[in-house]
Amino acid sequence: MTASRAHRRRPSPSLTRGTDHDSPTGRPWTGESARTAPVASAAPAEPASVSAARALRVVVPAQPSRASGVRRMVAEQVSYLRLPAERLDNAVLAADELFANAVRHGSPDAGDMVTVSVECTDHEVRVTVADHSPDLPRHRTADDADESGRGLAIVAALVDDWGIAPPDPGESGKRVWFSLEIQGAS
Numbered sequence: 001m002t003a004s005r006a007h008r009r010r011p012s013p014s015l016t017r018g019t020d021h022d023s024p025t026g027r028p029w030t031g032e033s034a035r036t037a038p039v040a041s042a043a044p045a046e047p048a049s050v051s052a053a054r055a056l057r058v059v060v061p062a063q064p065s066r067a068s069g070v071r072r073m074v075a076e077q078v079s080y081l082r083l084p085a086e087r088l089d090n091a092v093l094a095a096d097e098l099f100a101n102a103v104r105h106g107s108p109d110a111g112d113m114v115t116v117s118v119e120c121t122d123h124e125v126r127v128t129v130a131d132h133s134p135d136l137p138r139h140r141t142a143d144d145a146d147e148s149g150r151g152l153a154i155v156a157a158l159v160d161d162w163g164i165a166p167p168d169p170g171e172s173g174k175r176v177w178f179s180l181e182i183q184g185a186s
Contacts (some may be wrong), residue, residue, distance in 0.1 A: 054080060054120040062107030062114045062131065070099045070116055077118040078125055087180060090158040091125055094178050097151040098129040106131030106173065125180045128165075132173040136164055 056077050060066045074095040078088055095116065102114045115130040139152050155162050155178055162178035 055118065057115060057117045059113050059115050062103045062112040064100070064103055066114075067096055067099055067103075071096050073116065074118055074127060077120060081120055081125065081182060083125075083180075083182070087183070091127065091180055094155045094158045094162075095127045095129070097155050098127070098176050098178070101137055101151050101176070102129050102131040105135065105137070106133035108133070123182055124160075125182065126177060127179075128175050128177040130167060130171070130173060130175040132171075134173060136174060137176055 054077065056073065058070075058073055060070065071092050075088060075092050078091045083091075095118075099114060099116060106112075107114060112132060115128075117126075117128040117130075119126045119128075137152055152162075159178040160181045162176070165175040165177060167173045167175060
């Protein structure tokens with residue numbers, strides 16, 4: 001399901017490389033790891049398919065200050081697909097909400113880590129956020145004055161599908177994911 005909006009948002013200025021100090025080099029911070037799967041060469045100038053699956057998996061400290069780096073990483077990975085700006089924004093915002101939930105609700109210890117995976121294929125973009133808490137996310141109904149409690153509702157409104165999966169083998173916790181279909185994919 002895709003949400004309709006009364007207004008269009010402009011791309012977040014924090015998505016532009018170098019506008020914050022999260023990781024100006026684009027490389028993982030100390031204590032983080034990143035793996036990228038082999039990919040095709042740079043994206044073509046118009047919306048087109050990705051000839052090979054593109055995947056990135058990054059493990060970052062469960063700290064709110066890492067959110068801008070997660071947003072930038074998702075934007076960079078999804079930008080190879082040349083999605084319309086609104087779909088790119090949706091992917092970045094939904095990933096940000098899942099990361100914020102993992103930090104706030106799924107990572108109680110100071111040294112906890114969160115794994116963020118972005119997989120792009122010819123047909124969809126799938127973002128997965130994994131934390132070490134076995135507690136499953138749940139929808140809340142936030143009052144107008146509440147400052148939080150809308151994350152999963154925002155994710156559901158922005159993406160085509162989302163869900164919860166068990167952790168990777170040998171891991172504890174859970175994985176929360178969403179997917180966006182690539183428009184015009186066969």
